[in-house]
Amino acid sequence: MTINAENLGKLKYFAGLEPGQLSNMTLLFTEKAFVKGQTIIAEDDVNEQVHFVSSGVVKIFKTSSEGKEQIIKLVRPGESFNDIPVFNQGPCPYSAQALGNAVIYRIDRKDLLPMMKSNWTVTANALAAVAEQSRLLLQLVEDLSFKNVTGRVAKILLQHSVPGPEGAPRLTQYEMAAMAGTAREVVGRSLKALEDGGAIRLEGHRMVIVDKEYLKQLAGLN
Secondary structure (H helix, E strand, O other), X not given: OOOXXXXXXXXXXXXXXXXXXXXXXXXXXXXXXXXXXXXXXXXXXXOOEEEEEEEOOEEEEEEOOOOOXXXXXXXXXXXEEOHHHHHHOOOOOOEXXXXXXXXXXXXXXXXXXXXXXHOHHHHHHHHHXXXXXXHHHXXXXXXXXXXXXXXXXXXXXXXXXOOOOOOOOOOOHHHHHHHHOOOHHHHHHHHHHHHHOOOEEEEOOEEEXXXXXXXXXXXXXX
């Protein structure tokens, strides 16, 4: 995949820019493909590049000293990660791994900051993207602190029931547990309870939502 003005314009940081402006920026980016399960950035790495998902899905997560994983977010096409080290200058606070095959665009801090200084649209877009990430972190804290596991699982099902530009990723019970901050067995029991309650239908490895309103009620989204 070639980095061109059209592809660059699909990234949130550069939405609303004219084709001519985008064309002048393309040479500042590098592109790299990753295969499923490949680490893109490891926690505590020093990396001064903002990463943008062009295709595929990237898993952002932290790992405890005991090896327990907490998924923070699934980054989809157009979205960014590793913004914090670029703007705050420090190690990456999380790890990033390709959930499937993924193509990543990267731009160095030394190239991005002058671009933001000279173009308010890029600056405003970057601020909005980082603010959205902060809001998601606050929602994650709220979910882990105040929602029971079934409510968290219901919210995860709702968030991933609508396919994105690259299609919805198929989450395993392990991945759902890592997002919900619990054990895989507990997620399994929650899914069985949701099925018995008529909210979902399990078809092999597929989970079909039957009663979206009930899931919203459990997730506290009504």
